[in-house]
Amino acid sequence: MGPYGSDSTTIASAACSGPEMDAILAGAGFGTRLSGPCNVTNASDYSLPFNPSDLTTWVDSMLTDLTSATTANLPPQPIHATWTNQICSPLNPIDHAASHVLMAQQRKEEEDSGIRLVHLLMTCADAVQRDNTGLAASLVDEMRVLLSRVNTLSGIGKVAGYFADALFRRIYTTEVPLSTSEYEVLYHQFYESCPYLKFAHFTANQAILEAFEGYDRVHVIDFSLMQGLQWPALIQALALRPGGPPFLRITGIGPPSPDGRDALREVGFKLAELARSVRVRFAFRGVAANRLDDVKPWMLQATQGEAVAVNSVLQLHRLLTDPATTPAPIDSVLEWIVGIRPKVVTVVEQEADHNKPTFIDRFTEALFYYSTMFDSLEGSRPQHQRQMALAEVYLQKEICNIVCCEGENRVERHEPLAQWQTRLANAGLHPVHLGSNAFRQASMLLTLFSDEGYCVEEVDGCLTLGWHSRPLISASAWRAPDADVSPDDSSVIASNSNNCNIIINSNHNNNNNSSNNVSGSDDNRISV
Amino acid sequence: MGAEQEQEQLEKEKEKEPDENEDTMDRGYNLNDNVDILAEIMARLDGRSLGVAACVCRLWSTVCKQDRVWEALCDRHVIGGAGDPGTRSVVAALGGYRRLYRLCLGPALDRLTCSGETTNSDKQGWAHLSLSLSLSLFSIDCYERLEGKQRPASLLFLCKPVNVA
Numbered sequence: 001m002g003p004y005g006s007d008s009t010t011i012a013s014a015a016c017s018g019p020e021m022d023a024i025l026a027g028a029g030f031g032t033r034l035s036g037p038c039n040v041t042n043a044s045d046y047s048l049p050f051n052p053s054d055l056t057t058w059v060d061s062m063l064t065d066l067t068s069a070t071t072a073n074l075p076p077q078p079i080h081a082t083w084t085n086q087i088c089s090p091l092n093p094i095d096h097a098a099s100h101v102l103m104a105q106q107r108k109e110e111e112d113s114g115i116r117l118v119h120l121l122m123t124c125a126d127a128v129q130r131d132n133t134g135l136a137a138s139l140v141d142e143m144r145v146l147l148s149r150v151n152t153l154s155g156i157g158k159v160a161g162y163f164a165d166a167l168f169r170r171i172y173t174t175e176v177p178l179s180t181s182e183y184e185v186l187y188h189q190f191y192e193s194c195p196y197l198k199f200a201h202f203t204a205n206q207a208i209l210e211a212f213e214g215y216d217r218v219h220v221i222d223f224s225l226m227q228g229l230q231w232p233a234l235i236q237a238l239a240l241r242p243g244g245p246p247f248l249r250i251t252g253i254g255p256p257s258p259d260g261r262d263a264l265r266e267v268g269f270k271l272a273e274l275a276r277s278v279r280v281r282f283a284f285r286g287v288a289a290n291r292l293d294d295v296k297p298w299m300l301q302a303t304q305g306e307a308v309a310v311n312s313v314l315q316l317h318r319l320l321t322d323p324a325t326t327p328a329p330i331d332s333v334l335e336w337i338v339g340i341r342p343k344v345v346t347v348v349e350q351e352a353d354h355n356k357p358t359f360i361d362r363f364t365e366a367l368f369y370y371s372t373m374f375d376s377l378e379g380s381r382p383q384h385q386r387q388m389a390l391a392e393v394y395l396q397k398e399i400c401n402i403v404c405c406e407g408e409n410r411v412e413r414h415e416p417l418a419q420w421q422t423r424l425a426n427a428g429l430h431p432v433h434l435g436s437n438a439f440r441q442a443s444m445l446l447t448l449f450s451d452e453g454y455c456v457e458e459v460d461g462c463l464t465l466g467w468h469s470r471p472l473i474s475a476s477a478w479r480a481p482d483a484d485v486s487p488d489d490s491s492v493i494a495s496n497s498n499n500c501n502i503i504i505n506s507n508h509n510n511n512n513n514s515s516n517n518v519s520g521s522d523d524n525r526i527s528v
Numbered sequence: 529m530g531a532e533q534e535q536e537q538l539e540k541e542k543e544k545e546p547d548e549n550e551d552t553m554d555r556g557y558n559l560n561d562n563v564d565i566l567a568e569i570m571a572r573l574d575g576r577s578l579g580v581a582a583c584v585c586r587l588w589s590t591v592c593k594q595d596r597v598w599e600a601l602c603d604r605h606v607i608g609g610a611g612d613p614g615t616r617s618v619v620a621a622l623g624g625y626r627r628l629y630r631l632c633l634g635p636a637l638d639r640l641t642c643s644g645e646t647t648n649s650d651k652q653g654w655a656h657l658s659l660s661l662s663l664s665l666f667s668i669d670c671y672e673r674l675e676g677k678q679r680p681a682s683l684l685f686l687c688k689p690v691n692v693a
Contacts, residue, residue, distance in 0.1 A: 232671035233664035277621040
């Protein structure tokens with residue numbers, strides 16, 4: 001499922017201790033340069049000077065203006081020296097005015113450098129598209145020189161640095177996929193440092209909760225279990241449901257663990273422990289699969305009479321291919337999703353168009369999207385430098401995948417909400433309006449998180465979370481038509497499979513490792 | 529002999545009584561003798577005052593650490609489902625009202641009140657946090673603690689200083 005390889009690095013995913021973090025950061029190309037406090041400047045200083053809706057014409061104008069690769073018009077060095085000298089020495093009134101002028105000049109230079117960097121990025125991307133490797137390489141070198149003079153700790157400098165690095169990797173090296181444990185650590189840091197994933201989880205949980213009303217047996221299929229951070233809130237909400245909690249089953253899909261440690265089972269244990277403490281009858285099953293299209297419906301053991309919810313947070317886009325190629329794996333997956341007749345399918349995806357066929361289009365879109373994303377990361381100012389650095393590495397991995405990889409390796413194929421709506425409707429799913437409860441909860445969550453910049457909007461019954469009116473992530477809910485009809489008998493097969501069939505029943509407080517465990521165990525309704 | 533002795537004793541006691549009455553009247557009513565009334569009073573305090581009260585003496589510290597005191601405080605600040613016995617058992621299972629307030633509600637309320645440059649009526653509306661949201665956040669914290677993490681980090685975002693620039 002994505003860029004997981006069977007990497008032999010064993011990095012503990014739980015404790016994020018110093019040396020381990022350094023190892024991950026070093027692997028991603030980070031030195032230990034991020035030692036000082038982050039210089040959070042006003043993002044608008046580095047705002048790109050174009051109208052977002054006019055991106056294509058702007059790019060065209062940039063490309064036609066630059067006819068040949070010229071040497072960078074570097075800002076003269078002495079001004080930097082005098083500016084710092086001025087600041088260090090005591091100022092008298094005359095010098096005050098002079099230093100203001102110098103600061104304004106400094107800012108103007110950095111703006112110019114920012115514009116120049118973007119210019120260079122576009123040209124380089126165009127060169128890459130035309131397979132003009134020589135020109136691309138020289139432009140990358142030029143960018144590196146310019147980056148050393150620009151503030152790369154924030155704003156356009158930082159984003160440009162990542163994209164320049166990605167272009168460098170595309171030209172010279174092959175991208176190494178992350179190991180599972182590394183990816184989990186980065187995901188966790190990203191989860192904690194900005195509200196996108198929390199928003200996704202809470203909105204999806206709300207939709208699932210509403211769809212499960214009135215059902216006594218419920219089954220949640222999670223396309224990407226990770227550490228199961230989404231489910232404690234659902235378990236708790238079901239425990240407090242008027243009328244009592246139902247019998248909850250969770251099927252978590254995740255990549256197989258390389259070092260024999262059964263990560264899915266451990267997460268299942270923890271969820272079972274939590275469910276036991278709040279008296280919710282619970283069963284867990286883990287399905288290990290590297291790709292979602294390896295999962296077959298019979299592995300999930302959906303049974304009759306239970307309400308099924310399918311939850312996909314940032315997973316469906318990995319199943320897409322180049323728009324021209326058909327059939328895409330997404331179609332077969334959507335087919336079996338509809339086949340198990342779910343009461344609700346919650347889909348959370350990035351709100352971006354990173355699956356365009358031409359490289360320069362993708363590059364431009366990604367540049368704009370991740371600039372906004374990095375802005376929001378700085379704006380919410382996470383607790384630790386390390387946490388923010390790791391969240392940035394998480395985003396950097398996405399950027400590298402979009403820029404460097406092609407074909408099967410490119411999994412970050414984000415598509416905007418409108419396209420997903422069409423695709424899911426064509427597969428036979430009906431949209432479900434997310435409702436005002438979800439909206440209110442999301443707004444309240446954002447107020448808690450940070451009171452600057454984030455905005456929740458409702459579009460066609462779907463919720464989007466964005467930064468300064470640019471939506472960055474969208475959440476929507478769907479259901480199968482005639483969802484009240486009982487599912488096909490063919491989906492009820494208690495069979496063995498080579499993947500791990502683990503059912504952990506919390507009421508018995510023991511581990512049931514037998515893969516012959518029949519689903520729908522009625523005898524487990526013992527009140528604790 | 530019995531009746532005389534009894535009468536003697538009664539007279540002695542009558543002599544004692546006025547003295548004892550004076551004693552109790554001098555001492556006055558001591559709140560520390562009535563712990564349940566003390567708890568009732570504590571249940572009406574806000575979070576910061578409870579923390580201060582817990583530092584007064586060992587008795588007050590014990591009373592202030594009772595979960596029902598914090599339950600009353602939490603109930604005042606949430607909308608929806610408060611005081612439900614089902615809610616109480618779930619919160620107890622997740623770690624108790626005191627922890628809920630300390631980790632979730634307290635910082636969240638601080639954040640909401642200081643971020644509101646709104647009118648008074650709006651402030652009142654915002655002072656009531658949704659119970660479901662706070663319990664959701666709390667359950668994630670409980671879940672992280674199950675792993676034995678020393679410092680579960682999922683609620684740290686609530687403690688971040690708010691930029692009011």
